[in-house]
Amino acid sequence: MKLYWNLRCGSFAPEAVAVEAGLSYERVRADHRASDPAQRAGYEELKHHNPMGQIPTLVLDDGRVITESAAIALWFAELKPEAALLPPPGSPERAWALRWLMYLACEIYPVDLLESYPERYVATPDHAEALVLGANARIDRDWEIIEQALGERAGEGPFWLGETFCLTDLYTAMVLAWHREGRDHLARSPKLQRLLEATITRPKIAPLWAEYDLGARF
Structure with missing residues (x-):
């Protein structure tokens, strides 16, 4: 999985879930205003997957894209239910x-x-x-x-x-x-x-x- 992130952005919550759960993922910083060419390139790469340029954007291993910080956080929590970052379904x-x-x-x-x-x-x-x-x-x-x-x-x-x-x-x-x-x-x-x-x-x-x-x- 590849997560596009930037400072002070909505990628914090889903990434924090991933860190707490011990998930493996690649992170790409995306900032079109940065002086760092790699961060600007990350933003162009992000827009290829999500033309709106929204952070966070998550690209799954099969190429499917998930946007919206709450959705990505929920997805990460469900990938590792034993981390117990959500209570049991139905509770x-x-x-x-x-x-x-x-x-x-x-x-x-x-x-x-x-x-x-x-x-x-x-x-x-x-x-x-x-x-x-x-x-x-x-x-x-x-x-x-x-x-x-x-x-x-x-x-x-x-x-x-x-x-x-x-x-x-x-x-x-x-x-x-x-x-x-x-x-x-x-x-x-x-x-x-x-x-x-x-x-x-x-x-x-x-x-x-x-x-x-x-x-x-x-």
């Missing part, structure tokens, strides 16, 4: 983990794109500031919902499933790292703070978190 715990994984991927992730790249979504630059303000308010509300939900099942443990770590914890840390006001938000979100610290200090995750340069806003 209430699995439903809980998937619910919040999809909330992060379908609700918060797209709104973060509005906040970070408003020029992509407005007809004229004059509208960009209003879009960012609206996106910030929506993201703040979403993280308040996350903070409340963490207390419903976590009990005394730091993770979505209490003492049991799962891929939803990785995805939460990644999406939170993109929030412009991450430090301020954590100051009023003790459950989220605890989850973040417990996740990014895991022995296999800490080096990857540092390589991806995701901690600047904390």
Whole structure:
């Protein structure tokens, strides 16, 4: 398998799942803005497989392509079920983990794109500031919902499933790292703070978190 990745991008969560599960894969850094010719070549190679140029993109051994960070993370977790990065199929715990994984991927992730790249979504630059303000308010509300939900099942443990770590914890840390006001938000979100610290200090995750340069806003 070949995973196309770049700094501070959505490839972190699926790659972290792969690292935790001990999967073998090839990684190709893809950055069309880089001065490094290899990274620019990686981006051109990526576009051959995915014309939209999205990171992450995963190319399977048979040439089939998987996109979307949540889908790749789920695929990696299913390749190594003994790593237990998801609860068993059919269990209430699995439903809980998937619910919040999809909330992060379908609700918060797209709104973060509005906040970070408003020029992509407005007809004229004059509208960009209003879009960012609206996106910030929506993201703040979403993280308040996350903070409340963490207390419903976590009990005394730091993770979505209490003492049991799962891929939803990785995805939460990644999406939170993109929030412009991450430090301020954590100051009023003790459950989220605890989850973040417990996740990014895991022995296999800490080096990857540092390589991806995701901690600047904390």
